[in-house]
Amino acid sequence: MSAFSAFRPGCKVWLEKEGAVFGEGLYSLLLRIGRTGSIAGAASEMGMSYRAAWGKIRLAEKRLNIKLVSTRVGGDAGGGTGLTGEARALLVKYQKLRDAARDMVLHLYENL
Amino acid sequence: MSAFSAFRPGCKVWLEKEGAVFGEGLYSLLLRIGRTGSIAGAASEMGMSYRAAWGKIRLAEKRLNIKLVSTRVGGDAGGGTGLTGEARALLVKYQKLRDAARDMVLHLYENL
């Protein structure tokens, strides 16, 4: 057993565009928005405030210069939020990249 | 060309031990200590204060419970700092893992 047996490799990936990043935080937030149909629902699931979730999304949209969500204000259920096609595509790309990277880093480390 | 042409994948890896991490920051700091033979020299190269560099190293040694450097106080050149065997081994492991991961993530993304 090597002196490194206690160490484990960690890995993080993101998608980058002119300095702006799409990473795990936005991923899990958007994923839940897609599932629950609202920012409030997603935020609640993640134990964060609506204010924080909303702020993250707006900042990301501004920095990435991409529309991530489409919202409806008022009405039946008070309103709601859905994902844009671009957001959905980003989710898929990010998830694939992340999962594959995790896998590879783990295997890489074992064969180091 | 897809709507993702503007995106590039980013990747970060680290070695982890009971919550404590060894990542790019310690890597480049230790690398320079090894080259320059002093914490002061390494810090200067990186544009950080000696105080900051010294603090990082001590904190890491404490958290990781590993001796990373051996120092000499006073004397000819005022003193100096060298890397321990464990530190050198960590450097090698980290660098290999990081470079391979970067490579793989890049290729992975292209074939996504």
Next chain:
DNA sequence: CACCGATATGTTATGATAAGCATATTGAAT
């Protein structure tokens, strides 16, 4: 038209991390 639940924002703590400042110590060389 009052109510409810969700969106929409400005403003204000706050807490953690980093930067900066100051000072003491060490030991070879001159």
Next chain:
DNA sequence: ATTCAATATGCTTATCATAACATATCGGTG
């Protein structure tokens, strides 16, 4: 002894991201 360059630490102060608080608005429904 004095000097010099580097180690060794204690404090204080920015900084900065996040949390928390406070309102306003919208628009179906009962």
